[in-house]
Amino acid sequence: MTKILAITNQKGGVGKTTTSINLAASLVNAGMRVLLVDLDPQGNTTMGSGVDKRFLDKTIYQVLLGENLVTDVFLATTPGKYDLLPANQELAGAEIEMVGLDKRETRLKDALHPVQASYDFILIDCPPALNLLTINGLCAAHAVMIPMQCEYYALEGLSDLVNTIKRIRTSFNPALKIEGLLRTMFDPRNLLAQQVSDQLQQHFAGKVYQTIIPRNIRLAEAPGFGKPVLYHDRQSKGARAYFALADELLAASR
Numbered sequence: 001m002t003k004i005l006a007i008t009n010q011k012g013g014v015g016k017t018t019t020s021i022n023l024a025a026s027l028v029n030a031g032m033r034v035l036l037v038d039l040d041p042q043g044n045t046t047m048g049s050g051v052d053k054r055f056l057d058k059t060i061y062q063v064l065l066g067e068n069l070v071t072d073v074f075l076a077t078t079p080g081k082y083d084l085l086p087a088n089q090e091l092a093g094a095e096i097e098m099v100g101l102d103k104r105e106t107r108l109k110d111a112l113h114p115v116q117a118s119y120d121f122i123l124i125d126c127p128p129a130l131n132l133l134t135i136n137g138l139c140a141a142h143a144v145m146i147p148m149q150c151e152y153y154a155l156e157g158l159s160d161l162v163n164t165i166k167r168i169r170t171s172f173n174p175a176l177k178i179e180g181l182l183r184t185m186f187d188p189r190n191l192l193a194q195q196v197s198d199q200l201q202q203h204f205a206g207k208v209y210q211t212i213i214p215r216n217i218r219l220a221e222a223p224g225f226g227k228p229v230l231y232h233d234r235q236s237k238g239a240r241a242y243f244a245l246a247d248e249l250l251a252a253s254r
């Protein structure tokens, strides 16, 4: 069965895009068929997958507005070999244009439905906001993965996200689960990071991935080459961490 995961946190810069790209590539490396959906107008997932967002005439924008099908728009990318539903700046307009449309919260879910069976995993990289685009991501998903940096305000932002997830459950998607919280850019020498990590495990017992993504320069460099880290430096700590995350996810999905 296909598993659809929304990678969400309304904070920017916590590692959503890095996780989306590298988890997608690691799942492909483990033999899975993966579609990666870029739901952020910044198009970082698109660029980081080696696709130049400036030269796309069709993106997820047309899909959300009902002008094109996913099959008209998706790209089979070479590095990583996952399929990509790309985005660019145009998507920012969809936020406003969708408001007047029918079923505005479930447009992504409905668009993915016909292609869903072709994939083992669909990963949705959400924008850094709790807006209509993110709501579309949460309505389309079976579960949410929340990347977070273990710093002072991290837990505070989480309660807004958890409340949004509860509202989505009530109104649109009763089965939506929190799949797990992922500690990213982790520096074990940082005492505060350790403390926040401990608090996280107390508050969200059983929901925190065992895999920890360390701060690793190779992970930050790879998007500049338009590649997942495993094609940039397969032996790096970053690459190994995302292999481990894919294994953990696969073990839990069995």
Ligand code: ADP
Pocket: 011, 012, 013, 014, 015, 016, 017, 018, 019, 044, 128, 184, 185, 186, 213, 214, 215, 216, 217, 219, 220, 221, 223, 238
């Ligand atoms: P988001 O999508 O949540 O805004 P990104 O994945 O784009 O976050 O990450 C923000 C910045 O931090 C990017 O420049 C990215 O390359 C860098 N980054 C993300 N994860 C790591 C990591 N584990 N180690 C080092 N740099 C990272």
Ligand code: MG
Pocket: 016, 017, 018, 040, 044
């Ligand atoms: Mg991002």
